[in-house]
Amino acid sequence: MTAPTDVKRTGAPYGALATGLPSPVVPTRARRDPVLRVITESTDLALRNLLHLRRTPGVLVSCLVEPVVYALLIGYIFGNSLGGTTYRSYMFAGLIAQTVAFTTTFTTVGLSRDLDQGMVDRFRTLPISRVALLLGRTTSDLTTCVASLAVTTTCGLLMGWRIHTGPVEVAAGILLVLLFSFAMSWIGVFVALISPNSQVAGSLGVIWLFPATFISSGFVSGATLPGPLSTVAAWNPITSLANALRGLFGNPPPPGFAAQHAWPTHHPELYTVGCSVLLIAVFTSLSTWRYRTRTSR
Structure with a gap:
C-alpha cells in the first residue's frame, strides 16, 4: 500500500x-509549437555565432574599419570638389546604405566557414529545423551591422554630419536600415550556399557589391550617370534607402545636384520596404532549397 x-x-x-x-x-x-521551436533554436544558434566572434575578432575588426576608410576617402578626397561640408552631410546616408550592404559579406564568410569546418554537418545530426540554422546566422549578423552603423555614425558626427529631424523620423530611419540589413543578409546566405568553399564565397560576396553600391545615388546624383545606368540607379534599392535616410534625417543634396524623377525617388521609404520584403521572401526560399540540396549529398 x-x-x-x-x-x-x-x-x-x-x-x-x-x-x-x-x-x-x-x-x-x-x-x-513549430513556430516557437524555430524561434528558440534560432536564438540559441544566434548566441552561438556571437560567442564564436571571440575566436575570430579579425573579421569583426574589418567590418568596423571599412566604414571609416570609405568615409575618409569619399568625404575628404572627393568631397571637397563636390560641395565640402554640405556634400559630406549628403553622402553619409549613402555611406550608411553602403555599410549595410557590405556587412552581407560577414554573413557569407561566416556561413561558408561553418560549412567548410563541418559545423553544419554536426548541426544536421541534431533535431533542429533547417530554417533555424540560417535564421540564426542572419539574426546574429544584425549585431555586426549595428556595430558597423555605430562606427559609421560616430565618424559622421566627427566629420560634421548632423540630424535635423525629430526622434520619430530617426527611429523610422533606424528600423528601415535594420530591415534592409536583414534582407541583404539573406543574399549573403545564398551566396555562401552556392559557393564551393570559403575562399570562393569571400570573393563572390564582395564582387557583386561594388557595382550594386556605386551604380546608385549613394554618393552622386544618379541623373548624371550615363545611358541606362541612370535608370538602374533610380530603381536600385540602395538608392532608395539612401534617399529615404536623407529625408528622414534632414540632409538635402548640395545645390546643383540633378534630381531624378522615377517613382522610387518620390516614394523611397515605401520602395525600400517593398524591396526588403521581396528580398527576404525570395532568398529565404532559395536559401532553404539550396541548403536542403547541398546537405543531402
Whole structure:
C-alpha cells in the first residue's frame, strides 16, 4: 500500500514505478509549437555565432574599419570638389546604405566557414529545423551591422554630419536600415550556399557589391550617370534607402545636384520596404532549397 505515497512523492505514474522504466518525457510548449521551436533554436544558434566572434575578432575588426576608410576617402578626397561640408552631410546616408550592404559579406564568410569546418554537418545530426540554422546566422549578423552603423555614425558626427529631424523620423530611419540589413543578409546566405568553399564565397560576396553600391545615388546624383545606368540607379534599392535616410534625417543634396524623377525617388521609404520584403521572401526560399540540396549529398 505504499504505491500511492510514492506516486505523490515522485510525481511518476504508477506503471513506471512498477515496471522500472523511465517515465515518458513530455515535450515543452516550445517543442510542440513549430513556430516557437524555430524561434528558440534560432536564438540559441544566434548566441552561438556571437560567442564564436571571440575566436575570430579579425573579421569583426574589418567590418568596423571599412566604414571609416570609405568615409575618409569619399568625404575628404572627393568631397571637397563636390560641395565640402554640405556634400559630406549628403553622402553619409549613402555611406550608411553602403555599410549595410557590405556587412552581407560577414554573413557569407561566416556561413561558408561553418560549412567548410563541418559545423553544419554536426548541426544536421541534431533535431533542429533547417530554417533555424540560417535564421540564426542572419539574426546574429544584425549585431555586426549595428556595430558597423555605430562606427559609421560616430565618424559622421566627427566629420560634421548632423540630424535635423525629430526622434520619430530617426527611429523610422533606424528600423528601415535594420530591415534592409536583414534582407541583404539573406543574399549573403545564398551566396555562401552556392559557393564551393570559403575562399570562393569571400570573393563572390564582395564582387557583386561594388557595382550594386556605386551604380546608385549613394554618393552622386544618379541623373548624371550615363545611358541606362541612370535608370538602374533610380530603381536600385540602395538608392532608395539612401534617399529615404536623407529625408528622414534632414540632409538635402548640395545645390546643383540633378534630381531624378522615377517613382522610387518620390516614394523611397515605401520602395525600400517593398524591396526588403521581396528580398527576404525570395532568398529565404532559395536559401532553404539550396541548403536542403547541398546537405543531402
